[in-house]
Each structure stands twice: as structure tokens, then as C-alpha cells.
Amino acid sequence: MNNPSNPTSIIAPYIESFLQEKRTSGFDYRTEELLLLRFDRYCYERKLRNAEIAKDFLQDWCMKLDTECNSQLSKRISVVRRLLLHMVSLGVETYIPRNDVHRELVLPHIFTDKELKELFIAVDGYIPKSPSFVHRRMANEYRIIFRMLYCCGLRNSECCGIPTECVDLESGTLMVLDSKGHKDRLVKMADDLTELCRRYWEYIGTWFGYSPKWFFPGKNPENHIPNTSVDMAFTRIWETTPSARQCNNKPTPHDLRFTFITDRINEWAKEGTDVNAMMPYLQKYVGHKSLEETYYYYHTSSGLYDVISKFDSLSDVVIPEVKA
Template identity: 45%
Template sequence: MSNEYPVLFRLIYLNGLRASEARLLSMDDVDPYAGTIVILDGKGNRDRIVYLSDDLTKLCREYISYLTAELGRKPSWVFPGIDPDKPVSYGSISSMFRRCWMNTSFASGCDRNPTTHCLRHAYVVKRINLWREQGLDFEHMLPYLSRFLGHKSFHDTYYYYHYVEEAAQTIRKRDTVTGRVIPEVMRR
């Protein structure tokens, strides 16, 4: 089966999950009606509840119905492997992600091959940029993001936030100090 990969990649990106957390989700960990997933024994043995958006909740319901019909029974794993009694392997996820990436228009212009973990990085950068655009204080929001990602400390979360052009543009839009302190540095 290969229909699980779009759901898997979307779940990782939209919720900042680790690929290992997503691949090891059992059917008991997902409530497709309440829109929650429980991450048990995440990295560092930290458990957490992740809330899904309405559209992702609906997608999960449809996917689980499809999967149950395809297998003729309710599977143990949300993302079963070739043997449906075992979870999909990390190697299979990586291989499919590479294949999907190579089919995008971005692949030819990229000097590095991204991995599924890059989806987690992208989630963090997008979330922080969104907060900055909304005028929210990043330092205030960091504990929430850190907990949501299952991190032990804020430093683990901040590691993900790379200084990217998108972030620089957001910072420049919100910057009210630089122009007053050093006027010649201000961009127009």
C-alpha cells in the first residue's frame, strides 16, 4: 500500500511530529472523532497529546476507514508495513519521501536532499514566523511550542529555528528599533 504516505507526511508536517512518532502510532493512539493523537514514549520517554486540525481529523477518519476496508479488519498500526501486523519501517518512509521529493520542481534547484525530519523543521519555522507576523512574543510562546513538540528544554526547540529569509522579512517588518538606533542600516 502506498496511500498512507500522503497522510503520514501531512501528519508529520502539520503537527511537527518526529517520523518515528508517526510511524509507531497504534490505532489506540488516535481518536479520529475527537481529533487527537497520543504520543506515548516519545523521545526522552515524554508522552503528550497532539490536537489535529479539523481537515486533518477528517482525513484521518477517511484514511482509517480506507485502511480497515483494504485490510478487511482494523489494523494495529495507523501506518502498517508490508506485514500489516508491524509498523511501516523508517527506511520505507525515507525512501518514499525521497521519491516524492525528486518528483517536485524544487529537487533540481536544491543542493541537499531533504529528509522527513525536515518537515518537522519546516513546521517549527512556519509556526514561529506566523507568531511573529501576528505580533506574538516568541519568548512567551516558546514553552508551548516546546511542549507541543515533546522537547525537554526550550533550547531543543530553538535549535530548529534557522535564520531563513522568510524569518528575516518578518523580523524586518516588525523591527521598530533598528531604524532609530542606526538609521543607515534600515532597509526601505
């Protein structure tokens, strides 16, 4: 916030104290900080002279930009709303905007077997444009990361930020620490994925000459590989596949997690397994706070209902109505 290249408005001290409060409570708030920096510039450029912000002053901030979707606008309003509530708690009389933006329901992309095969062939053959050793090393990381996202149903942030000490290559387990909802969980890997991880880690050890702190080190090995790097690499690699040309929506790494959940349930249904009995195990494995959250995941998965609905005795139980 004190970077001289960024304008500092009259509310900058409140932004600082708000961020400190959130981080003391255990929240990361890096994305929110970027939005608050934008709001700081917004206030500076409009020459805000008083921290007591009026409704009219926020009108432009609450307008949807041409480059935004509803969820981005909602996020932008929401983080400023929380900042202003913080200011009110400190005795500042300021207007609190409502967040009435209707978030668009974006259906996940559930990968077909053909698409998954093409994706993994593409990532295994991926050669970065930069010939540097660092980019070549990170290309090897992508091969494992994409497989972990699909085979273990991890969130992108969980996979990128896993410490080396939390990966047990003997037992083939991952300890996911302080995940969403501040919960830890143990994730078992399949034998073939464990073997790939062992070979990958031998490569990393040879490359560095020591064991880095992070299982997936970034360009600076003191930091883990950023989520954004994985997002961008995923897009580049996916767009080289034959299926990308026939795909109407744009898949993301998170869709590999959706596909993992969908595929597990599809397999259970086809095998005649009691899906309802298995759901608590799946909930714990993927780190959901409640069964309803897991139900919601595949309630929005277009590829699931066609399979489950064939089993009349299960369909009403396994796909309950879940509100967005």
C-alpha cells in the same frame, strides 16, 4: 548476534550483554546493534584473540571512510566506546577511544509554500512501481504520513510507530507514547487533517476487514511501517517535483518538522503575537525537553531570521545565541 551468517568474535558475549542492558533500560538500540555487528566482524576479520583491546587495534575502526560524513563516523566511534566502557565495568582492561570528531552542522531545508504544494501534489499522485496491493496501500499511507509530519511537527519515528489506540478520530488527537526522552504527549490535529485521517482509516478498515494494531501498518501488518520506507518514499516522491531540480540540498522527512516549527513562529511574528510567550506551548507540542532545544531548531533555520529580525522588539528575545 547468533546468526550463523555473521562471524562471531571473542567480544560477541560482551555485545550481547551490552545490548541486553540497554534494552532493559528502555533503549531501542536497533541502529546501534547494526554498528556493533560491524564491529564484531571487524574484530573477527582481524583475528582478535583477547578481549583486552589495544589502541592500535582500533586505529582502522576510527578512520573516516570515503562514504562517511563526520556525524556517521562519530556515531560509529561513540557506540563502540560505550561498548568498551561496558566491558571495563565487567573487569576487562581495554583501551577507550576518544570521540573528537567534529560533527558537521547540516542546516535543515525549510520548505517554501510552493515546494510544499508540489510535494503534496506529488504524493497524492504517487503510483508505486510495484503493482501489488500492498504497495498501493502503503502509497495511501504516505499521503497521510507526510501531512502529519508537517501539520503536527511529528518526528518520523513517532508518526510511523503510532498505535491505532492512540489515534482519536472523534476529537482529532494523537497520543505520542514514550517519545524522545521517554515522554508522552497529546497532539491536536487540524480539522482538515482529522477528516483526511478518517477517510484514510475507512479505506484501511475496508482493505483489511479489521482494525490493525498500527495506524500505519507495514507490509506485514503485525509491524508498523518502517522509518526507512518513509525515508526512501519521500526521496522518490520529492525528486519528481519541479523544485527538486533547483534544490541544492537534499530534504528529508525530518525537514517537514523543521518547517512546521519555522512556519508557526513566522505566523506569530507576522500577526504581532508575543512569540516569547508562545514558545513553551510550541516546546510541549513538538516534544522538546527544553526551550533551548526549540530555540536551537529554528536558530539553524535559514528562513526564520529574515522574518523575525523585522520585529526589533522580538529578535533579541526570540533568537538567543544557542550553542550546537
